[in-house]
Amino acid sequence: MSDPARPVPFRGGGFVARQRRGMGLLVFVLLIAFAEWGTRTGFISALTLPRPSDVLLTFKELYDTGMLFKHLIPSLTRLVVGASIGAGLGIALGVLIALFSLVRAGLVPLVAAIFPIPKIALLPLFVIWFGIDEASKYALIAFGTFTPTVVATYAAVDNVDRTLIRMGQSFGLSWQSIVRKIVLPGAMPGILSGLRISLTIAIILLVAAEMLGAEFGIGAYILQAGSLYDLERLFAGVVILSVLGVLVSAGIAAVERRVLRWRV
Amino acid sequence: MDLRLEKVSHHYGATEVLRDITLDVPSGKIVCIVGPSGCGKSTLLRMLGGLERPDQGQVLQVGAPPAGCLNPLTFIFQDFALLPWRSVRGNVSLVLEDHPLDRAARGAIIDDVLSRTKLAEFGDALPKQLSGGMKQRVAIARALAVNPAVMLMDEPLSALDSQTRELLMDDLVSLWTRAPFGAVYVTHNLAEAVRLGHRIVVLSRRPGQVREVVSIDMPLEDRRNGLAELETQQKILWDMMREEAMAADAELVDV
Numbered sequence: 439m440s441d442p443a444r445p446v447p448f449r450g451g452g453f454v455a456r457q458r459r460g461m462g463l464l465v466f467v468l469l470i471a472f473a474e475w476g477t478r479t480g481f482i483s484a485l486t487l488p489r490p491s492d493v494l495l496t497f498k499e500l501y502d503t504g505m506l507f508k509h510l511i512p513s514l515t516r517l518v519v520g521a522s523i524g525a526g527l528g529i530a531l532g533v534l535i536a537l538f539s540l541v542r543a544g545l546v547p548l549v550a551a552i553f554p555i556p557k558i559a560l561l562p563l564f565v566i567w568f569g570i571d572e573a574s575k576y577a578l579i580a581f582g583t584f585t586p587t588v589v590a591t592y593a594a595v596d597n598v599d600r601t602l603i604r605m606g607q608s609f610g611l612s613w614q615s616i617v618r619k620i621v622l623p624g625a626m627p628g629i630l631s632g633l634r635i636s637l638t639i640a641i642i643l644l645v646a647a648e649m650l651g652a653e654f655g656i657g658a659y660i661l662q663a664g665s666l667y668d669l670e671r672l673f674a675g676v677v678i679l680s681v682l683g684v685l686v687s688a689g690i691a692a693v694e695r696r697v698l699r700w701r702v
Numbered sequence: 703m704d705l706r707l708e709k710v711s712h713h714y715g716a717t718e719v720l721r722d723i724t725l726d727v728p729s730g731k732i733v734c735i736v737g738p739s740g741c742g743k744s745t746l747l748r749m750l751g752g753l754e755r756p757d758q759g760q761v762l763q764v765g766a767p768p769a770g771c772l773n774p775l776t777f778i779f780q781d782f783a784l785l786p787w788r789s790v791r792g793n794v795s796l797v798l799e800d801h802p803l804d805r806a807a808r809g810a811i812i813d814d815v816l817s818r819t820k821l822a823e824f825g826d827a828l829p830k831q832l833s834g835g836m837k838q839r840v841a842i843a844r845a846l847a848v849n850p851a852v853m854l855m856d857e858p859l860s861a862l863d864s865q866t867r868e869l870l871m872d873d874l875v876s877l878w879t880r881a882p883f884g885a886v887y888v889t890h891n892l893a894e895a896v897r898l899g900h901r902i903v904v905l906s907r908r909p910g911q912v913r914e915v916v917s918i919d920m921p922l923e924d925r926r927n928g929l930a931e932l933e934t935q936q937k938i939l940w941d942m943m944r945e946e947a948m949a950a951d952a953e954l955v956d957v
């Protein structure tokens with residue numbers, strides 16, 4: 439046998455998520471550089487898109503005049519309060535639905551019925567119920583985060599490995615211990631990925647609520663800029679929202695790394 | 703404390719799984735249950751441990767569990783059933799936390815069972831860092847921690863490679879010789895059955911019935927792999943099971 443030897447061709451790559459640092463940043467930088475180049479050369483007209491460097495200047499002005507925090511702080515407060523209430527209640531109810539078939543039978547159809555309602559449409563109702571101030575905004579954000587959290591939580595609890603629960607029962611653990619030490623930690627991955635979605639929804643609703651009635655807040659700022667067709671300020675506001683979204687996502691990723699270290 | 707099954711029968715829907723099983727598990731002895739696949743061995747074990755109720759017949763505890771016994775009927779599962787988010791110590795500690803023990807007492811029990819299963823250095827490791835054999839030793843440590851009267855083991859070694867299985871069998875034998883425990887050991891590996899069983903129960907194909915009960919008197923610590931006497935026993939068991947297994951196999955093809 440004198441056939442030439444060839445290496446076996448490699449065909450096992452791909453389909454694995456690997457960490458690539460800086461890739462996300464590079465995409466941002468390229469897009470912004472393209473916009474800057476386009477608006478400077480006139481390839482993109484100034485009416486279509488503001489120049490990124492002008493947006494940056496607007497942003498700096500916003501910071502220098504102290505208006506940035508005047509808008510940001512009320513927004514963050516609304517977001518934190520509303521989302522905590524919504525996510526907290528959502529996780530609690532999701533666990534109850536998953537654990538008690540009576541609750542499941544009673545409430546799953548209800549959750550399915552309120553899930554598709556655009557929560558913004560209910561803002562007038564919330565204003566009547568909770569008044570025009572902060573409370574109605576909290577309620578809107580809480581309600582919007584609540585439904586996706588419920589659904590994600592009960593699906594996550596349903597997916598907890600049954601053999602682990604059987605194990606707990608076979609060692610005579612109390613019901614509370616099984617829930618606290620087996621069911622909840624086991625559902626954690628699903629609950630956290632649900633939170634990723636519901637917190638993003640919370641940001642969207644925050645802006646919507648502020649557009650409909652607030653003196654300060656990022657939503658109000660964007661609305662003002664929009665009605666004047668002040669694209670630089672509009673984009674400065676939008677950038678703040680994007681950064682907020684990225685921060686929420688990074689925050690959850692950090693929590694996941696800490697809490698889910700045990701995952702293979 | 704003895705365990706006794708009296709005329710136990712069970713159906714899942716229209717399938718009859720167990721028929722009229724009467725069986726005694728004497729304290730301090732290992733009873734192996736062998737039988738063709740799908741004959742209801744796991745179901746039988748779940749009933750012995752109170753995880754499932756038989757349609758007919760009853761499962762009885764005879765006598766009181768020995769003093770200091772925290773969970774008389776304790777399972778060891780084929781897939782280990784360790785909490786992946788808890789360390790080795792944490793997994794053992796889990797089954798002690800619901801009992802009124804102070805920290806020091808709990809720590810002492812954990813240290814003791816980990817050293818008996820040769821895991822003392824791995825207390826802080828997470829399950830994902832352990833090999834299959836070590837995971838099963840953690841599960842054994844966890845079972846020992848509650849000082850069971852009867853251990854219920856469902857193919858505890860079948861997820862492991864044959865070398866690891868051999869080592870773990872030696873470990874089980876030495877644990878038993880130092881402190882005899884009662885056990886029901888489900889397996890479809892006849893070599894395991896003749897190494898570990900004081901009594902071997904052969905079940906027929908589904909619906910599972912007791913076909914034969916074989917006693918082996920040789921002390922566990924004298925048994926070795928490849929010993930002529932054991933080989934003979936194994937051959938007798940295999941002849942008994944062969945036709946059942948073949949019939950069971952043909953049945954599956956029919957479906």
Ligand SMILES: Nc1ncnc2c1ncn2[C@@H]1O[C@H](COP(=O)(O)OP(=O)(O)OP(=O)(O)O)[C@@H](O)[C@H]1O
Nearest residue numbers: 714719737738739740741742743744745746890908
């Ligand atoms: N919860 C269940 N619901 C319906 N059928 C079941 C259930 N559990 C087991 N069965 C059926 O009952 C029969 C006996 O199952 P069991 O798991 O007890 O068998 P086994 O002897 O342990 O089999 P194996 O050797 O494959 O482990 C099988 O046919 C199985 O499909």
Ligand SMILES: [Mg+2]
Nearest residue numbers: 743744745856
């Ligand atoms: Mg089985």
